[in-house]
Amino acid sequence: MYDVAIVGAGVTGAMTARELSKYNIKIALLEKCNDVAMGSTKANSGIVHAGFDAAEGSLMAKMNVKGCSMMAETCKKLNVPYKNNGSLVVAFSEEEMKHLDTLFERGVKNGVPDMKIISKDELLKMEPNLNPDVFGALYAPTAGIVCPYELTIAAAECAVKNGVEFIRNCEVKSAKTDDEKITLDTTQGEIEAKYVINAAGVFADDLARMLGDDTLHITARKGEYFLLDKSVGNTVSHTIFQCPSKMGKGILVAQTVDGNLLMGPTAEDIDDKSNVATTNSGLDTVKKFAAKSVPSVSARNAITSFSGLRAHADAHEFILGVSEKNPRLINAAGIESPGLSSAPAIAEYLSDTVKSVLSDIKIKENYDDTRKAPVRFRHMTDDERAELIKKNSSYGRIICRCETVTEGEIIDAIKAPAGARDVDGVKRRTRAGMGRCQGGFCGSKVVEILARELGCDINEITKFGGNSNILFDKTK
Amino acid sequence: MINYDLAVIGGGPAGMAAALKAKECGVEKIVILERAETLGGILEQCIHTGFGLHYFGEELSGPEYAAKFIDLVKETDIDVKVNTMVLSVSEDKTVTAVNTSDGLIKIQAKAVILAMGCRERPRGALQIAGTRASGIMTAGTAQKYVNIDGYMPGKKVVILGSGDIGLIMARRMTLEGAEVKVVCELMPFSGGLTRNIVQCLNDFNIPLRLSTTVIETHGKERLEGVTIAQVDDKLCPIPGTEEYIECDTLMLSVGLIPENELTKQAGISLDRITNGAIVNEMRETDCDGIFACGNVLQVHDLVDYVTLESQIAGEGAARYILGKDSGEKVYIKTVPENGVRYIVPQKVNIKSKEDIKLYFRVGAIYKNKKLTVEAGGKVISSKKKVKLAPGEMENVVIPSDVLASLGGTDTIKVRVED
Structure with a gap:
C-alpha cells in the first residue's frame, strides 16, 4: 500500500510528487497516458505569470505570486530553461488604459512587485514591432517563460530518482474508500493508497466523483496555438498580452524558451474532454488577434499548430486540499492558468496538506531536489563536443539535423527515470523532430532507436502511446 | 584541422x-x-x-x-x-x-x-486543422518505411499533393496491398511529371482530384479519416463541398x-x-x-x-x-518575366567563352505558347511550345557569340508569350 497515490502526471502531479519525495513515505505517480505531461501541461502558453490577474485574496492569486517567485530557483535546481523576460499587457484605447489601472491595483494587492504602467513611447522602445496604435501597457518585470513539459519531465525524473514509483498507462476506472485506504481499480490493476491526490486535470471532477466528491465541476476549455519558426523568434522579447476578458487572458504573442514564437490561445468550452483537434475557425481567430498586437506575425512562418485544454473550475479558483466529502481525497483541481506559474507553490501547499494528515512523516536524509542537466549537444562549444564524443561516440551521430540532436541524447531520454517510451516523448525531451522538417527525416531513425533500446519490434513503437502506432505489418 | x-x-x-x-x-x-x-x-x-x-x-x-x-x-x-x-x-x-x-x-x-x-514540406506548414493522430507523414518518410525498413506505414491511404514522390508512393502502396483512395491536389494542375500521372495513378485507377485539399484530420490516436473539400480560384475551400474519407494514413507530397x-x-x-x-x-x-x-x-x-x-x-x-x-568577368542578370518563375543561374559572365544553358520553371500550365529569350533588348530566340507545366523544368541555350555581343548593363530575359 502506498501512503500517497497521485493521479495525473501533469505539472501539478509531477511537481507535487517531487516535493513529497523528500519524505520517508511511499508514493505512486499514476498517469493514464504513456508519458508525463500529456494533458493540459503539454499544450499551453508556457508563461510564468506575475500574478495581477487573479482575484485579490484568492488561492489562485496567492499560489501565482508565490509560484512565480519560486520558479527561477526551481528551474535552476531541475536544470530546466527559464527566462525572466517580463510581460506587457497592451492597451489599444483609453478605456483599456483604465483597465490596466485596475490590473495594476489588483497586482499591488496580490503582492506583485515592481509593476509599472508605461507610455506608448516607452512601450514601442521596448517592443518596436508592436502595433503602432497601442496606447500603453502594464509592465510586469517578474513574469517569465518556461517550457511546461520540460519542467514536468524534470520534476518527474527527480521524483522517481528519490523513490517515487511512476506508473504509466494507468487509468483509474473506479475507486472505493474504506476506513484505512482508497483502492483504485486501474488499467494496471488495483492500487491501494492511504491518500489520493487528485491532479487529474480536466478529468479531476470525474475522479472526485468516483471517490464520493461530487462538488467539483471542471469544464474543458480549448485553446489553439500556432508555433512559429525560430527565424521570427525575436519579433518580441516580452510576453505580449491583450486586455483580458471573462474567457481568459486573450491571445498572446510570446517567445518560447527555445526561441520560437508562440501565438494563441483561443478559448472555447467543449464537451469532449479528449478533443484536442485544432479548428479552422480557431486558428483564424489566433491569426487575427495576434496580428492586432504584432502586425508582422504571420502564420506563413508556422512550423506547427496545436491545441490544449484548460481545466476550468466553475468558480475560476484552484480547488486545493482535503475534500469535504472524502477525508482520504486531496484535491488539486481547477488548475488552469496560472497553474503552471503556481506549480511550485501548489506542490508545497499539497505537501503541507499531506504532512497534516500523515503521522510520522520525516525528511529523508538522502533526498536530492535536483535533476542533472541533460546533454544538449546543440548548446555546446566545439571543444566540449569533441570531448563528449571521445567519451561516448553515440554523441557523434546526429539524428535530428534541424535541431542538432544526437543519438546519445535520445538514448539518454529513453533511459532516464520516467523516460521516453514513444516518438513524441523523445521529441519533448530532446527536441528531435521539433524543427523545420517536423521529423520528416529523423522520425524513422527515432523509431529504430526506441525499438532497439526498449527491445521491441519497430511496429510496436507509437507516436504517443495507445493506438498511435506508426507502422503496420512488414511489407510483402 | x-x-x-x-x-x-x-x-x-x-x-x-x-x-x-x-x-x-x-x-x-x-x-x-x-x-x-x-x-x-x-x-x-x-x-x-x-x-x-x-x-x-x-x-x-x-x-x-x-x-x-x-x-x-x-x-x-x-x-x-x-x-x-x-x-x-x-x-x-x-x-x-x-x-x-x-x-x-x-x-x-x-x-x-x-x-x-x-x-x-511538413504538415505544420500547411495548417490543416484537426487532431494530431499518428499516420500523417510526408510521402518521402513513408517511402523510407516501405523501401528501406520494409514496414507498411498504412493500409488505407489518402495522398495530399501530386508531386512526384506522392505519385510514386501511390503506386508503391498499391503494389504492397494498400488501398490508395484518392490523390488530392490543391492546384488546378499536377506538379508531377506527366509520365508519373499516367504510370502511377491512371494505370492503377487511382483518382486524382484537382483543386481539392484536405481541410481536417480525424482520429485521436491513429488517423481515422480526413475531410477533403474543393477549393476556389483563390485556393480557399468551398463550403458545401466537404467530403469525409475514411483512411488510416495521410501522405503529404506538397513541395x-x-x-x-x-x-x-x-x-x-x-x-x-x-x-x-x-x-x-x-x-x-x-x-x-x-x-x-x-x-x-x-x-x-x-x-x-x-x-x-x-x-x-x-x-x-x-x-x-x-x-x-x-579571366575577365562581367556579370549580367538573368531575368524571369511573364510566366517564368525563376532562372538558374541568376547571373552569367558575358566574357565566358562557352555557351550557357539557363534552367527555369513556369508558374502555371500553358498550351501553345512561345518561349522567348531576349538578350540585350534583342529577341534571340522564340520557340513554340505545345505545353509548358510547372512540374517540368525547361532550359534554353545562350550561345557564346550572343554573350560576347552583350554589355555590362544588359540583361537576359526569358518569358512566355502568345
Whole structure:
C-alpha cells in the first residue's frame, strides 16, 4: 500500500510528487497516458505569470505570486530553461488604459512587485514591432517563460530518482474508500493508497466523483496555438498580452524558451474532454488577434499548430486540499492558468496538506531536489563536443539535423527515470523532430532507436502511446 | 584541422557528380561528407525506375543510378566520410563536422561544394486543422518505411499533393496491398511529371482530384479519416463541398524545400523563389569558392539534370582551385518575366567563352505558347511550345557569340508569350 497515490502526471502531479519525495513515505505517480505531461501541461502558453490577474485574496492569486517567485530557483535546481523576460499587457484605447489601472491595483494587492504602467513611447522602445496604435501597457518585470513539459519531465525524473514509483498507462476506472485506504481499480490493476491526490486535470471532477466528491465541476476549455519558426523568434522579447476578458487572458504573442514564437490561445468550452483537434475557425481567430498586437506575425512562418485544454473550475479558483466529502481525497483541481506559474507553490501547499494528515512523516536524509542537466549537444562549444564524443561516440551521430540532436541524447531520454517510451516523448525531451522538417527525416531513425533500446519490434513503437502506432505489418 | 582542396557536402547524386568532375579536371585532395550510412542520397530509397533516361540513355532504378556513381567514386582517391554531419561552413571555407569515429573534425578547404539536397514540406506548414493522430507523414518518410525498413506505414491511404514522390508512393502502396483512395491536389494542375500521372495513378485507377485539399484530420490516436473539400480560384475551400474519407494514413507530397541552413550560416545570398543560393553560370555562390548544385540549389524533377548541373559546379570548383578562372568577368542578370518563375543561374559572365544553358520553371500550365529569350533588348530566340507545366523544368541555350555581343548593363530575359 502506498501512503500517497497521485493521479495525473501533469505539472501539478509531477511537481507535487517531487516535493513529497523528500519524505520517508511511499508514493505512486499514476498517469493514464504513456508519458508525463500529456494533458493540459503539454499544450499551453508556457508563461510564468506575475500574478495581477487573479482575484485579490484568492488561492489562485496567492499560489501565482508565490509560484512565480519560486520558479527561477526551481528551474535552476531541475536544470530546466527559464527566462525572466517580463510581460506587457497592451492597451489599444483609453478605456483599456483604465483597465490596466485596475490590473495594476489588483497586482499591488496580490503582492506583485515592481509593476509599472508605461507610455506608448516607452512601450514601442521596448517592443518596436508592436502595433503602432497601442496606447500603453502594464509592465510586469517578474513574469517569465518556461517550457511546461520540460519542467514536468524534470520534476518527474527527480521524483522517481528519490523513490517515487511512476506508473504509466494507468487509468483509474473506479475507486472505493474504506476506513484505512482508497483502492483504485486501474488499467494496471488495483492500487491501494492511504491518500489520493487528485491532479487529474480536466478529468479531476470525474475522479472526485468516483471517490464520493461530487462538488467539483471542471469544464474543458480549448485553446489553439500556432508555433512559429525560430527565424521570427525575436519579433518580441516580452510576453505580449491583450486586455483580458471573462474567457481568459486573450491571445498572446510570446517567445518560447527555445526561441520560437508562440501565438494563441483561443478559448472555447467543449464537451469532449479528449478533443484536442485544432479548428479552422480557431486558428483564424489566433491569426487575427495576434496580428492586432504584432502586425508582422504571420502564420506563413508556422512550423506547427496545436491545441490544449484548460481545466476550468466553475468558480475560476484552484480547488486545493482535503475534500469535504472524502477525508482520504486531496484535491488539486481547477488548475488552469496560472497553474503552471503556481506549480511550485501548489506542490508545497499539497505537501503541507499531506504532512497534516500523515503521522510520522520525516525528511529523508538522502533526498536530492535536483535533476542533472541533460546533454544538449546543440548548446555546446566545439571543444566540449569533441570531448563528449571521445567519451561516448553515440554523441557523434546526429539524428535530428534541424535541431542538432544526437543519438546519445535520445538514448539518454529513453533511459532516464520516467523516460521516453514513444516518438513524441523523445521529441519533448530532446527536441528531435521539433524543427523545420517536423521529423520528416529523423522520425524513422527515432523509431529504430526506441525499438532497439526498449527491445521491441519497430511496429510496436507509437507516436504517443495507445493506438498511435506508426507502422503496420512488414511489407510483402 | 585537416586540409583538402575540395570539400563536398552531401554524397547524393549531386555531390558525387561534382566530386568526380572536379577529380577529372585535376583537383587532387577531395573529400565527400555524407550524413547517411552510405553514398547515394535519396536515390537509395527510390527503388522505382525512370532514372537515367537522359544521362545514360537507359532506364534505371534509383539505387542503380546511384551505384554507377558510387563505383566511379570508389575507383578514385576521393575520400568519403559517411555517417558524418556537417555542423557549419564558414566564409573562409572551414567545414566543421561530426561522426562517431573521428569525433569533431575541422576541414580547411580551398573550395566547397554545397550538395545537401532538399527536404519535404511538413504538415505544420500547411495548417490543416484537426487532431494530431499518428499516420500523417510526408510521402518521402513513408517511402523510407516501405523501401528501406520494409514496414507498411498504412493500409488505407489518402495522398495530399501530386508531386512526384506522392505519385510514386501511390503506386508503391498499391503494389504492397494498400488501398490508395484518392490523390488530392490543391492546384488546378499536377506538379508531377506527366509520365508519373499516367504510370502511377491512371494505370492503377487511382483518382486524382484537382483543386481539392484536405481541410481536417480525424482520429485521436491513429488517423481515422480526413475531410477533403474543393477549393476556389483563390485556393480557399468551398463550403458545401466537404467530403469525409475514411483512411488510416495521410501522405503529404506538397513541395520540396532546399536544405540551405548551412548556406545561410555561411552568409550566402539566397534566391527568394528557388530558396537556393544565387549563383553564376559555374554555380558559384556570392561567396568566393563556395559552389552549390543539385536540389539544394533548385528542386529538380529529374536526377539526370542534377548530374549535369553538378558537373558544372565540379568543373567550376576545379577551375577555382587550380587558378584557371582568372579571366575577365562581367556579370549580367538573368531575368524571369511573364510566366517564368525563376532562372538558374541568376547571373552569367558575358566574357565566358562557352555557351550557357539557363534552367527555369513556369508558374502555371500553358498550351501553345512561345518561349522567348531576349538578350540585350534583342529577341534571340522564340520557340513554340505545345505545353509548358510547372512540374517540368525547361532550359534554353545562350550561345557564346550572343554573350560576347552583350554589355555590362544588359540583361537576359526569358518569358512566355502568345
